[in-house]
Amino acid sequence: MILVIGGAGYIGSHMVKELVKEKEVVVLDNLSTGHRWAVDEKAIFVEGDLGDVGDLDSVFSTYGIEAVMHFAANSLVGESVVDPMKYYQNNVAATMILLEAMKKYEVKNFIFSSTAAVYGVPKFELITEETPTLPINPYGRSKLMIEQILADYARAYGFHYVVLRYFNAAGAYGTGEIGEKHYPETHLIPIVLQQLLGERESIFVFGSDYDTPDGTCIRDYIHVTDIARAHMLALDALLLGNKETAIYNLGNGLGYSVKEVIETCEKVTGKQANMIMANRREGDPARLVASSEKVFKELGWKAKYSLVDMIASAWKWHSRGI
Numbered sequence: 001m002i003l004v005i006g007g008a009g010y011i012g013s014h015m016v017k018e019l020v021k022e023k024e025v026v027v028l029d030n031l032s033t034g035h036r037w038a039v040d041e042k043a044i045f046v047e048g049d050l051g052d053v054g055d056l057d058s059v060f061s062t063y064g065i066e067a068v069m070h071f072a073a074n075s076l077v078g079e080s081v082v083d084p085m086k087y088y089q090n091n092v093a094a095t096m097i098l099l100e101a102m103k104k105y106e107v108k109n110f111i112f113s114s115t116a117a118v119y120g121v122p123k124f125e126l127i128t129e130e131t132p133t134l135p136i137n138p139y140g141r142s143k144l145m146i147e148q149i150l151a152d153y154a155r156a157y158g159f160h161y162v163v164l165r166y167f168n169a170a171g172a173y174g175t176g177e178i179g180e181k182h183y184p185e186t187h188l189i190p191i192v193l194q195q196l197l198g199e200r201e202s203i204f205v206f207g208s209d210y211d212t213p214d215g216t217c218i219r220d221y222i223h224v225t226d227i228a229r230a231h232m233l234a235l236d237a238l239l240l241g242n243k244e245t246a247i248y249n250l251g252n253g254l255g256y257s258v259k260e261v262i263e264t265c266e267k268v269t270g271k272q273a274n275m276i277m278a279n280r281r282e283g284d285p286a287r288l289v290a291s292s293e294k295v296f297k298e299l300g301w302k303a304k305y306s307l308v309d310m311i312a313s314a315w316k317w318h319s320r321g322i
């Protein structure tokens, strides 16, 4: 049985859809930002909190857990600058409680959702796993802290783990059954698509004076289905004993500026966006683009989906109006 914490959230729910095809799955989620309807009906759902010892005891003592995938977190760069306590509490302190429960129940396989935000403002065009980790916002710092704690737990307690540092997740499940639904929405692609659907008046472009070709921030977008596939490979590697500890970037290796993303959304949907140039958002680095060579060499993973695929699948989802 695989325990997916945060399996009702955007990326976690896509993971569960893939995972239930091969494994028994139990989801633990407090539904703070996730949705009960997003959890595949083949998975067992437990409403509870990853920082609650009682909830964890109940899950670990009821189900024979082989491995834990940990998606649950607060994950908004801007919010973390304004409310760092929330981030250190949920992403660090609560995760420590989970790690303690894993130690108690002798569950040693762990897959952790980390982020490109651990790199801060990298000096290189393509970020490798060797690029120095110097986060510039509390969100990135909170994720890096857990990465460091995991290294210590591996040495001291024999934990086996894979850290996946995703770049910007986008897209929706191919069938259109589930997709990204955050309230309030802050991510670029859903905001653009909502504007194109007439659900908001305009799109604010946060900063047009960055040191990039068109002045707007560049990000590396990666399809949620690609992210889920990387987890499947990481899980196999852990369960087969092929990997004890590893850290991998997950990206496409292609950077798109905010303006380019908006233009691609216009092309995919055939509609014209209304964008307004606005001030920079605090905590945003100018450019984050991944090298995912290491995960290709070691796990054979490569992104399959393009930005157009991500936007087209997200459009199908958002057009349903859920």
Ligand SMILES: NC(=O)c1ccc[n+]([C@@H]2O[C@H](COP(=O)([O-])OP(=O)(O)OC[C@H]3O[C@@H](n4cnc5c(N)ncnc54)[C@H](O)[C@@H]3O)[C@@H](O)[C@H]2O)c1
Pocket (backbone or CB within 6 Å): 005, 006, 007, 008, 009, 010, 011, 012, 028, 029, 030, 031, 032, 033, 034, 035, 048, 049, 050, 051, 070, 071, 072, 073, 074, 075, 090, 094, 113, 114, 115, 116, 165, 166, 167, 168, 169, 170, 182
């Ligand atoms: N979305 C991205 O672009 C992106 C990129 C890099 C990394 N990540 C990481 O991926 C993970 C998933 O991100 P997402 O976009 O799906 O976020 P999300 O907010 O949609 O999902 C998080 C899920 O965790 C649950 N949760 C939060 N705190 C919890 C707690 N204390 N106990 C139990 N459940 C709790 C929420 O209810 C939600 O279902 C996060 O760890 C995030 O930091 C996301």
Ligand SMILES: O=c1ccn([C@@H]2O[C@H](COP(=O)(O)OP(=O)(O)O[C@H]3O[C@H](CO)[C@@H](O)[C@H](O)[C@H]3O)[C@@H](O)[C@H]2O)c(=O)[nH]1
Pocket (backbone or CB within 6 Å): 075, 076, 077, 078, 114, 115, 116, 117, 166, 167, 168, 169, 186, 187, 188, 189, 191, 203, 204, 205, 206, 207, 217, 218, 219, 258, 281, 284, 288
């Ligand atoms: O209304 C908007 C929303 C976003 N942006 C810009 O679009 C880019 C992408 O922003 P967003 O979609 O909010 O994602 P990020 O802030 O890059 O962060 C995402 O990607 C990170 C990995 O790179 C993850 O760790 C985070 O959890 C996830 O929220 C940034 O330059 C934003 O400033 C705008 O200009 N206008």
